[in-house]
Amino acid sequence: MHTIPESNIKDAAQGLRAIAHELRLGVLCHLLNGPMCVNELIEATGASQSNLSQHLSKMRLMGIINNEKRGQQVYYEIANPEFFNLVHVLKQIYCPEMCQAVTEAEH
Amino acid sequence: MHTIPESNIKDAAQGLRAIAHELRLGVLCHLLNGPMCVNELIEATGASQSNLSQHLSKMRLMGIINNEKRGQQVYYEIANPEFFNLVHVLKQIYCPEMCQAVTEAEH
DNA sequence: TACATAAATTAGAACTTGATAATATAATGT
């Protein structure tokens, strides 16, 4: 069966909501390259400290990312390697111009 | 590069929002088995007519599904086959109990 | 100890989303 059972739909929808935001999805993409601390993410995204912190908190509560304190900094990283695949699929859907070569090769 | 370029992040986040809801994700999953008309989806999901219609409308505007009128009925179907892959990844993440066998075989 | 830096928390306003109920439109059968 190629579907999500009813019992898990709620969790999956909640998980999607956790990344269904420009800034949060941007953070997820940055973290694909490895762990980053909050200041680095502020730099990378241009978000305000408070705003970013709140989004990171939400992503952490939703199980998208984990954090680890190293001295004065808090480093965030992707919690589940499946998110690499998720981003890959999103790229297929929303960056068609980047994926045309592959798509054409399949025909 | 395994990431979504900034220029497409907004679209991707918006697309995610279009399915980041229990009912809409449920509809998407039902449509994986083929086109369905509104009444069938009402049956399948238990949603009210008006509510479902509004969610279908949103998913259509966001490019997740297409519709086609056949006589008195309107049939909806998935707009992009990549959504099969998206659901597959979601299953890996949010239905771990269903995927354990595969995961263990990989070790 | 006092100060600086990193990050989290809180409160509140503005905006968005989702559900319901009521109404409208469109196709079909009598």
Next chain:
DNA sequence: ACATTATATTATCAAGTTCTAATTTATGTA
């Protein structure tokens, strides 16, 4: 033409989300 069935639209209200500004907590350092 009239009733019936299928779907869409509109208005409204409650609930949820997001941003900003201010405050707090924790860590490292002079």
